Amino acid sequence: IIRGAGGGGLTLVENLNGSICPLDVAQLSFDVDNGLPLTFWPLDKDDVVRASADLHMIKFSTATICPQSDVWEVAHYDNSINLVTTGGAGGSVFNRFRIEKHNVSPSLPVYKFVHCVGRRVCDNVGIHRENGIRRLGVSLGLQPHLVVFKKAEAL
Numbered sequence: 001i002i003r004g005a006g007g008g009g010l011t012l013v014e015n016l017n018g019s020i021c022p023l024d025v026a027q028l029s030f031d032v033d034n035g036l037p038l039t040f041w042p043l044d045k046d047d048v049v050r051a052s053a054d055l056h057m058i059k060f061s062t063a064t065i066c067p068q069s070d071v072w073e074v075a076h077y078d079n080s081i082n083l084v085t086t087g088g089a090g091g092s093v094f095n096r097f098r099i100e101k102h103n104v105s106p107s108l109p110v111y112k113f114v115h116c117v118g119r120r121v122c123d124n125v126g127i128h129r130e131n132g133i134r135r136l137g138v139s140l141g142l143q144p145h146l147v148v149f150k151k152a153e154a155l
Contacts, residue, residue, distance in 0.1 A: 069087055
């Protein structure tokens, strides 16, 4: 979350096809909304999430109404739209996320998410706007969605 940047934390919304499940990952409209807490699982079994290291999975830390998992994956809706959705299993070579340091401001701890296919082909996770909903997407031309992490309050 970057205060005043035009959006808040992350949440879950109905998917682009209009079905409730699996849920898509979206950004809240107001920067004062912190969103839902996330859990990050490093691939290398380390207890520390390190910048630029592959993650085994990213998942929401709250229960949902859907039977699918709340682990992030990328859904290919058509040739131009690849959205971050839920229902993933984690750990796949074809569905890995990373958190990378962004150098927009050396004094701020600003990061971005990237989605990687294999070890070397990674694209920025950005915001895909449609019908007033700001879904997270992965495609060429999307500007990276910049984030500042905030420790979640105990549930």
